Structures are given as C-alpha cells and as structure tokens.
Amino acid sequence: MSTTSTRSMRAVRQIDYGGPEVLQVAEIERPSPGPGEVLVRVRATGVNPADWKIRAGLAGHRGLRPPFTPGMDLAGEVAAVGDDVTGFGPGDTVYGMVYPPGGAQAQYALARPGMLAPVPPGIDPVQAGALATAGLTAWQALAAARIGPGRKVLVHAAAGGVGHLAVQIAKAHGAHVTGSARPENHDFLRGLGADEVIDYTSQDFTDVLRDGVDVVLDPLGDDYGPRSLKILAPEGAYIDVRQPNPGRPEVRAMAQERGVRFTEITVAPDSGDLAGLVALAARGQLRVAVGHTFTLSQVGKAHELSETGHVQGKIVLIP
Ligand SMILES: NC(=O)c1ccc[n+]([C@@H]2O[C@H](COP(=O)([O-])OP(=O)(O)OC[C@H]3O[C@@H](n4cnc5c(N)ncnc54)[C@H](OP(=O)(O)O)[C@@H]3O)[C@@H](O)[C@H]2O)c1
Structure with missing residues (x-):
C-alpha cells in the first residue's frame, strides 16, 4: 500500500x-x-x-x-x-x-x-x-523530409516505438510506405497501413527497393546509413534519428557526394507538433x-x- x-x-x-x-x-x-x-x-x-x-x-x-x-x-x-x-x-x-x-x-x-x-x-x-517522444521524433523527421502524397518512404525498424508511428504518420500524409521488420511483425505493420514490408532477416532492402525511394527514416544507423543512400532518388532525403551514431560524419559526406539530403533529428518538445499528433489519433489515423x-x-x-x-x-x- x-x-x-x-x-x-x-x-x-x-x-x-x-x-x-x-x-x-x-x-x-x-x-x-x-x-x-x-x-x-x-x-x-x-x-x-x-x-x-x-x-x-x-x-x-x-x-x-x-x-x-x-x-x-x-x-x-x-x-x-x-x-x-x-x-x-x-x-x-x-x-x-x-x-x-x-x-x-x-x-x-x-x-x-x-x-x-x-x-x-x-x-x-x-x-x-x-x-510524445517517439511520436514527435517520427513527426519531426517526416516534416524534415517534406513528406506528402505519393512520396515513397522506407521506414527502418518500423515495428518499434518511432517506426510504428512513422508508418502511420506517413500514410496519413498520403505517402507510399515500406516498413522493415522481422516476419513476426509483418501483420502488425500491414495493420498499421504499410503498403510493403521487408524481412530484414532474409532480404536486402537495397535489392528490394532498387528502383528508389524518396525518403528513408533510419533509427538504426551503422551500415544502414550508406546502404540507404544507395536507394535514394535524386534529391531524396535520408533522415537519421539513431542516437548516438558515430558514423554520421561519413554518411553526411556520402550524401553530399550523391546529391541527396542528409538530416539529423534530435527530438524537441513542441506543443504545435504534439497537437498535430494527437489530432491524428483523435481522427483514428494514429494508434x-x-x-x-x-x-x-x-x-x-x-x-x-x-x-x-x-x-x-x-x-x-x-x-
Ligand atoms: N534522434 C532523436 O531525438 C531520437 C528520438 C527517439 C528515438 N531515437 C533513437 O531511435 C532509435 C529507435 O527508437 P525506438 O523508440 O523506435 O526504439 P525501439 O522501440 O526499441 O525499436 C525496436 C524495434 O527495432 C526493430 N529492429 C531492430 N533491429 C532491426 C533491424 N536490423 N531492421 C529492422 N528493424 C529492426 C525491432 O523490430 P524487430 O523485432 O522486427 O527486429 C523493434 O520493433 C533508438 O536508437 C533511439 O535512441 C532518437
């Protein structure tokens, strides 16, 4: 008691x-x-x-x-x-x-x-x-990526805290979303609205998505950075949310070389973003x-x- x-x-x-x-x-x-x-x-x-x-x-x-x-x-x-x-x-x-x-x-x-x-x-x-924290991270990352209708988005670690919210926020903005996760999480991702799923344990996303995507949201870092840059369309956006991520300077330089955007997100509380997130939840677009x-x-x-x-x-x- x-x-x-x-x-x-x-x-x-x-x-x-x-x-x-x-x-x-x-x-x-x-x-x-x-x-x-x-x-x-x-x-x-x-x-x-x-x-x-x-x-x-x-x-x-x-x-x-x-x-x-x-x-x-x-x-x-x-x-x-x-x-x-x-x-x-x-x-x-x-x-x-x-x-x-x-x-x-x-x-x-x-x-x-x-x-x-x-x-x-x-x-x-x-x-x-x-x-709040995972939702704001996803929201601020996708805003930085200028998410919008028809944009092709890859969300790594899509079953996690940030990822599962990013999938839904991107869908609510009209994007075409691919999420990566273990097969056990694929029904979960489809239930959130993911258009495509990748099994990272048996598939290489750079093969599956070799036709290119506009946005990669990456909570994983390490070699996911350089590999994600390979599949970005010209002027695409690579959004790095992993913390800490020691490999960041090299990936930033590679992005510059390839002519794609590199954006690093550090989440920050913001009442406008919080209101936007919870409004999606109230409309049944975010769970x-x-x-x-x-x-x-x-x-x-x-x-x-x-x-x-x-x-x-x-x-x-x-x-
Ligand atoms: N920049 C910032 O301000 C900020 C803010 C929030 C979070 N973060 C960082 O973002 C990262 C993710 O946060 P989170 O809250 O989403 O973490 P989390 O909930 O712990 O993420 C777990 C998920 O990661 C997935 N996963 C693990 N390895 C994977 C792989 N190789 N490929 C695909 N999916 C994989 C797992 O799916 P499976 O079970 O299917 O493997 C699991 O669902 C952390 O490093 C966190 O510190 C940064």
Missing part, C-alpha cells in the same frame, strides 16, 4: 550510472509549479531507448548528476499551474515530453506549457502517455501500440526489455 503523503510522491530515481540496478523507487518531495510551470499528475509514462542509454551513460546524460528522476513521456491531468501560465488549468487532460532530472517517471512532474498539449476526449491515457505495461517498481524490467531492441510498439509505466 502506498504511504504517499500529500506533499510527497513516488518516483523512479536513478542513483548512479550503470545497469538496471541503479534504478530505485523512492518517496520524494512533490514538486510545486513555479512561474511558467505546470504540475501534471502522471497517469502513464512511456519508456524510450533514451532512458537506458542515459542510465548507462551512453547518450543524453551530459549535465545530469544522479540522483535524478528519469523519463520523458507523460500523460495525465494538470494538478496545479504556476503564475503566468495561460492555456492550461487544473483538471485539464494533457500529454507531452519532459526531461530528466525532473523526469516523467513519477506520480507528478513539472512541464513548461510549450512541452504539453491537450488530449482530446476519447484518447486512451496509456496510449497518450507513450506518444499507439502499447506492447507492455509495468508499474514504477518494475522499471528495471522495462529497461531490460527496451535494451533487447526488439520491442513491438511501446513500453509504458503506470505510476
């Missing part, structure tokens, strides 16, 4: 850098919103690969000194607002993206209004809690596939699962 008092909350705390054992659940002081801040009662908080990469000290951890609260995705209700906040008030249902040290994997989290958007009625709060839910205390298990690199859809923690 929770012993949370009105001034405290349960939160995941990363107490060091290392394996999942550096994650603990602790009772800490509940934050209160300062000027320009919104306090959200978190109902669901998605797990992203960034969480375990930060935990292991591999990426995104600069400037973060343990102990801190991890987690970037949240959905819930506004509990209180600070001075100068307009547009949000107590009781509003919201979702969005925040950053550690004051992360989302807690019963309450603070956000700036520009990191949030209202959630329309009818959207499942668990899906909303898993949407967040939540493959696994865990409690806050099971955060270590959630990280282990994410680290396998073979999760279908999203993992969510319920505080």
